[in-house]
Amino acid sequence: AQKVTQAQTEISVVEKEDVTLDCVYETRDTTYYLFWYKQPPSGELVFLIRRNSFDEQNEISGRYSWNFQKSTSSFNFTITASQVVDSAVYFCALSEARRGGSNYKLTFGKGTLLTVNP
């Protein structure tokens, strides 16, 4: 069975600090996708990034970057120069992409609450 672990329940930083959110996953499949979602205080879930298991290149999008390491089954998320608007719950998720496309459901971690203080 697939599993996603976000060991950090809550993180608090001061604005402009860099912060890394950890995500460790378990799956028996060789083909899978990893995701990060953001849930701001307003409650909606916002897609941030998708990564497939064959692409271990790190990705940067503005102040956000993601480090995917298959060797340690980790997909960590770093926010550089954090801002108050980054305060949210962040979820890491895993989907398995089986041959024939029969399994698309996502398994989520428990989330990390990030608070960025001014």
Place this chain on the structure above:
Amino acid sequence: DAEITQSPRHKITETGRQVTLACHQTWNHNNMFWYRQDLGHGLRLIHYSYGVQDTNKGEVSDGYSVSRSNTEDLPLTLESAASSQTSVYFCASSESRVTGELFFGEGSRLTVL
């Protein structure tokens, strides 16, 4: 713009009552999902559907049912509401047959007294 909408957004009910949460998407996505969000548990999958007339149980399906009579709708029914079902419920849909990227509704907060 295409979207996914949930109703009601907030509901208070009593133990033992039947409750139905509606989910409607206009993306024409084949895949639809219901999750519940609880403190300390993150998002847990209740039921999902990969197309019309297809429904499947997720990890926390007891006490819930769904039906899929058309592409746009996946209503979630609590047959006999229990206090343990007090939660925030999210409906989601996806189009991709491979990646599983989900588009979420705004959530429905259900309180069972």
